[in-house]
Amino acid sequence: MKPVSETPPQRTFTMTHWGVYELESAGGRLLDVRPWRGDPAPSPIGRSLLAVDHPRRVRAPRVSRGWLDAREGRRRARRGSTEFVEMPWHEVLDRVASELDRVRQTWGNTAIYAGSYGWASAGRFHHAQSQMHRFMNTLGGYTRSVNNYSFAAADVIVPHVLGCSYRSLQDEAPDLAEVARHTALVLTFGGIPLKNAQIEPGGQGRHLVRDLLRTAHRQGCRFVNVSPLRDDVAAELEAEWLPLRPNTDTALMLGLAHTLYVEKRYDRAFVQTYTTGFERFSRYLPGTDDGQPKDAAWAAALTGVPAARIRALARELVAARSLINVSWSVQRADHGEQPYWMAITLAAMIGQIGLPGGGFAFGYGAVGSIGNGVPRVRMPSLPGLRNPVDSYIPVARISDMLLNPGSRFAYNGRNLVYPDIRLVYWVGGNPFHHHQDLNRLLEAWQRPETIIVHEPFMTATAQHADIVLPATTPLERNDLGGASQDNVLVAMRRAIPPVGQARDDYAIFSDLAQRLGVHEAFTEGRSEMDWLRYLYARLRVTHDDLPEFDVFWTQGIHEFAATSSAHPPCRLLRAFREQPLEHPLATPSGRIEIGSDVIELYGYADCPGHPVWLEPGEWLGGAEAVHHPLHLLSNQPATRLHSQWEHGVTSQQDKINGLEALQINPGDARARGVRDGDVVLVRNARGRCLAGARVTDALMPGVVILPTGAPFEPAAPGVPGSLELRGNPNVLTRDHGTSQLAQGPSAQTCLVEVERYDPAADPR
Ligand SMILES: Nc1nc2c(c(=O)[nH]1)N[C@H]1C(S)=C(S)[C@@H](COP(=O)(O)OP(=O)(O)OC[C@H]3O[C@@H](n4cnc5c(=O)[nH]c(N)nc54)[C@H](O)[C@@H]3O)O[C@H]1N2
Ligand SMILES: Nc1nc2c(c(=O)[nH]1)N[C@H]1C(S)=C(S)[C@@H](COP(=O)(O)OP(=O)(O)OC[C@H]3O[C@@H](n4cnc5c(=O)[nH]c(N)nc54)[C@H](O)[C@@H]3O)O[C@H]1N2
Ligand SMILES: [Mo]
Numbered sequence: 001m002k003p004v005s006e007t008p009p010q011r012t013f014t015m016t017h018w019g020v021y022e023l024e025s026a027g028g029r030l031l032d033v034r035p036w037r038g039d040p041a042p043s044p045i046g047r048s049l050l051a052v053d054h055p056r057r058v059r060a061p062r063v064s065r066g067w068l069d070a071r072e073g074r075r076r077a078r079r080g081s082t083e084f085v086e087m088p089w090h091e092v093l094d095r096v097a098s099e100l101d102r103v104r105q106t107w108g109n110t111a112i113y114a115g116s117y118g119w120a121s122a123g124r125f126h127h128a129q130s131q132m133h134r135f136m137n138t139l140g141g142y143t144r145s146v147n148n149y150s151f152a153a154a155d156v157i158v159p160h161v162l163g164c165s166y167r168s169l170q171d172e173a174p175d176l177a178e179v180a181r182h183t184a185l186v187l188t189f190g191g192i193p194l195k196n197a198q199i200e201p202g203g204q205g206r207h208l209v210r211d212l213l214r215t216a217h218r219q220g221c222r223f224v225n226v227s228p229l230r231d232d233v234a235a236e237l238e239a240e241w242l243p244l245r246p247n248t249d250t251a252l253m254l255g256l257a258h259t260l261y262v263e264k265r266y267d268r269a270f271v272q273t274y275t276t277g278f279e280r281f282s283r284y285l286p287g288t289d290d291g292q293p294k295d296a297a298w299a300a301a302l303t304g305v306p307a308a309r310i311r312a313l314a315r316e317l318v319a320a321r322s323l324i325n326v327s328w329s330v331q332r333a334d335h336g337e338q339p340y341w342m343a344i345t346l347a348a349m350i351g352q353i354g355l356p357g358g359g360f361a362f363g364y365g366a367v368g369s370i371g372n373g374v375p376r377v378r379m380p381s382l383p384g385l386r387n388p389v390d391s392y393i394p395v396a397r398i399s400d401m402l403l404n405p406g407s408r409f410a411y412n413g414r415n416l417v418y419p420d421i422r423l424v425y426w427v428g429g430n431p432f433h434h435h436q437d438l439n440r441l442l443e444a445w446q447r448p449e450t451i452i453v454h455e456p457f458m459t460a461t462a463q464h465a466d467i468v469l470p471a472t473t474p475l476e477r478n479d480l481g482g483a484s485q486d487n488v489l490v491a492m493r494r495a496i497p498p499v500g501q502a503r504d505d506y507a508i509f510s511d512l513a514q515r516l517g518v519h520e521a522f523t524e525g526r527s528e529m530d531w532l533r534y535l536y537a538r539l540r541v542t543h544d545d546l547p548e549f550d551v552f553w554t555q556g557i558h559e560f561a562a563t564s565s566a567h568p569p570c571r572l573l574r575a576f577r578e579q580p581l582e583h584p585l586a587t588p589s590g591r592i593e594i595g596s597d598v599i600e601l602y603g604y605a606d607c608p609g610h611p612v613w614l615e616p617g618e619w620l621g622g623a624e625a626v627h628h629p630l631h632l633l634s635n636q637p638a639t640r641l642h643s644q645w646e647h648g649v650t651s652q653q654d655k656i657n658g659l660e661a662l663q664i665n666p667g668d669a670r671a672r673g674v675r676d677g678d679v680v681l682v683r684n685a686r687g688r689c690l691a692g693a694r695v696t697d698a699l700m701p702g703v704v705i706l707p708t709g710a711p712f713e714p715a716a717p718g719v720p721g722s723l724e725l726r727g728n729p730n731v732l733t734r735d736h737g738t739s740q741l742a743q744g745p746s747a748q749t750c751l752v753e754v755e756r757y758d759p760a761a762d763p764r
Contacts, residue, residue: 008304012475013556015122015490017641018043020557021388023475029053030475030496036557036628041207043198045640048648049475052499056457057501058470058649059094065093067450067466069517079445080464081718090500093508097515101519103423103713104140110391112136112424114450115145116286117395118429119642122203123479123492128274128428128454128505135509136425138518141389143419148395149434151328152744153336154362157414161344161593163586173361173572174323175373176212176220180219180475182357184320184549186239187224187313189249189339190327191232191239192365195638200368202379203490205559208372210364213237220668224313226252226305228633228703229663232327243524243700246631247749248303249314249330251339252310253346253475254525254613258285260349261313262295266318267351272582276347276587277595281610294613297443302613302621304700322352324360329635334616334749335606336738342611353592354577376559379482380538382531385521393417398435400401400736402444410740413602421731427471427505432460432712433643436747437735438728439687439720454505459643460728470502477504489546489558489757550737599741606739617736618751620702620705628684628751630668630704637707646709656692660727661711663694664754666699672755677756681704683725684750687731688756689724704754 009026013036020036033049035042067080069075076082087095103111114136117257120128136142151166158166164642186192191717197209223239226234228246233239242253260266261282271278287293293663296314300307312419316322330336343360352358363370378726394411399420405420434500435441445464453465462468472482476498506528511678513522513615526761528535533549540546545561559634575583584590588598600609618624620631636642642650654661656677664674674680676695680689692707699705706729714731717720724731733750 001161007496010495012493012495013481013490014049014492014495015048015453017119017122017203018045018198018363019247020203020205020481020488020490021046021049021208023049025495026499038557038559039206041210041340043207043646044650045198048640049647050461051648052473052475052496057459057499058462058468060086060106060470061501061638062468063087063092063095064466068610078718079451079466080442080714084468089503092467092469093515094509095391096141096452096469097512099423099452100139100512100700101448101516103405103450107420107422109140110143111422112142112425113419113619114425115393115395115398116429117145117515117643118426119346119435120428121474122483123474123672124202124379124482126474126477126479126504126741127381128304130384131509132425132427133384133387133507134382135513135522136386137387139512139516139519141387142425143393143421144387145388146392146394146397147742147744149332149745150366151331151363152394152396152736152740155326155330155341156742156744157337157340159732160588160596161341161598162252168572170363170370171376171650172363172571173371174357174359174370175207175366176216177373178373179323179357180212180223182321183216183221183323185224185316185322186216186232186325187226187322188325188327188329188345188364189226189228191225191227192223192325193232193327193635194234194365196341196636197365197368199641200483200486202486203481204368205298205488205490206486207368208374209368210234219570222307228631228700229696229705231637239389242305243306243590244303244602245620246633246703247333247619247710248621249326250335250342250611251294251299251302251613253658254285254712255296255303255307255310255343256314256317257342257346257349258293258295258299259311260318263314263457265315266349266572270351270353271348274556275355275592276589276761277593277610280595281345284610307704315602319629321352321355321358322350323358325364326360327361328363328366329461329748331632331738331749332745334618334738334746335614336615336744336746337607337741338611342387344592344746345611348592348594354573359573362398362728369483372485374485374487376484377482377486378542378688379484380535380716392735393418394743395433395521396735397737397743398431399437399444401443402447411743412741413598421447421448426465427454429619429704430459430461431641432464432708433527433728433730435735436730436733436745438687438730439737442718454508456499457647463717469508470500471503471508472498476502476527478532480535482489486745489560491551491553493556498518504512546699602741604740607741608622616749617734617746618749620751624749624751628753629702630731630752630754631702632682632732632750632752633703633705634708634733634747634750635705637709640709641709643709646711651709656694659690659692660692660706660763662691662754663696663699664707664728665699665703666697667701668754669693669695674754674756680754682752682754684732684752686734687721687724689727689729689731691727704752726734
């Protein structure tokens, strides 16, 4: 082999969830990563790809000693605490195939949990979950998961209130160019964080949100940022910052609505024509039945926002074209259905829904596509085949399911039973990153007989599995890159050979399918490149500006012509406003449901028939705050996507002494003798972790922020409650459904105490 320096460097493109990059590689090694020239605001996260052959890679198939012991009738050690032995591919695949077969023959396919939530990597063909679900379906199916960690509460409440899916509503949001032209005031709960707009599931060629917001600001649009964190809106937008206690957004919206109501400033005609259930809500608002008016003074006491400002803001909202935005984070909390329902209600009272740049929008900035105005392209994906098993859980109920097989629970009007899971198969996700109350998950995770994971990196989930199969990253395989709300298609050509013995998920499943007699059904006789050509051909049917595959493959990037047959946004609310009888909403009443008879009939105390303020399980105004006086928010990390490439340079540069940074207000730090850069202990009754203190006045007093994504690394592996050493907030968060309606995750409802860490006094 030629030495590295003599091999001519190879240039290829790759698509990631955070943008398109040009890769330079030679002699089988990745040398450089540069953002694609066409991107006006590339993300620095791309640099982290240079860590592709980091020591954290899984280099060979491995099986845990504990699992092997159990097979041989010995007592098994707890998952997470045992060592692994390496095993040749053919042997480990034999074992996986026979275990899958044993479980489905003995317990039925329902006993296999392959919900396998997670973001995996960009790339249409090698998308890990699609691969696995297709494979499992050829075997007779699996217990699946529904909704997501991102916007589960919104996903379930929105169809009740507006009669459309949450996702289609997202396409409805006025795009930011329209906001620039028409909107005078954007009132945003949870900000419009640019750190999050770096990301788009499937990828994005051009990061447009920053410039679109700049233009809106330049054209006179005013922003009001309601959030515990000032930085949730970029400083250059000169937003007014209204810090509020976390999880009290609904109370603030009620205070605004009450002001409009008693001052008779709300749009009665709009409410009458376009909504139902306002009578019910308008008994609640002034406190006709409960004696408590939800007025500005009441809201001020709950939220910390001054009553005078609430009253004035209400008047500003009706004085000009206004838009209410609510971030996804706001609904990732106890009773997370309420702020979304209430935002729609408040917008209806303002009466601008369906007007250009008016009404409400959800999740600007949460990902790069929202409001970016790029028409939709329907991207082809691997056909999933049918799942014959009708067993599912709302995704965040995983610990409940594993701990309570056979028990009943409520979900969106249904009475469901948790299946008895014997085998868990996870590909492309990291539950020991994403799930709440990891000490509880650790307990639940001991229950199944077998846990199988494919992973490029030795994540905590891999660490807690029985069988870990090393998977390639997109840099090591060929794929098509493109997201549905983007204008580029990327030829993701292999840049480097597989690291160690890593194999593509497709190759792994193909070999398992061979062993289980379903090879033809799974592969349809196609190789990787056959599949790429097949998917490309499907895309070409609707996009005639695409060249021949081979031309595209050499060219590397295709930018879709603006006129190519993309799907225009559907503007359902505009049509409804213009012709409410011809274009009714698909709700029972055909209107916006401020009151819902359907939800009322479910009889859920934690989600009654109209929007209400309900005290969260933990918050700064509650009893628990005496013991744990700081509200912990675990937002999305600016320097990576969740736990992915956490070991990469962009993520590592932001650490404090190798620990994840915890933001804390100067007053709260002083009261605890904590200085900037100190190692701190963050604790509550559920868990304890270390973090590095970052003292900042961008955060309101009483609130701390520890982003998600640090590894879960307990001082005593496998032992629940042991000190977590890297700063993973999910050892502290609460594992509790938003309500019986959505059963969504509620990570943002969490109280903690912080202290300076004293290793000498450490009760590890
Ligand atoms: N406390 C708290 N917790 C949260 C949140 C919060 O706000 N607060 N947010 C939640 C939200 S919104 C989300 S979406 C989740 C995200 O949770 P996840 O999506 O589970 O997190 P990721 O780190 O993206 O995990 C993806 C995993 O897939 C692996 N992977 C990548 N490519 C491939 C591949 O080709 N093949 C295989 N086999 N594996 C691959 C990566 O190495 C990584 O381990 O976290 C949730 N958790
Ligand atoms: N860089 C980066 N971007 C990402 C991701 C990532 O991992 N990294 N993940 C992507 C994913 S999967 C998702 S789902 C989206 C998530 O999008 P979001 O859920 O909107 O993102 P977060 O960063 O969790 O929260 C945004 C801000 O909301 C504020 N906030 C938290 N709780 C409250 C509250 O109770 N009230 C108010 N008013 N504000 C509150 C916090 O200050 C926080 O900074 O982000 C996506 N974008
Ligand atoms: Mo998410």
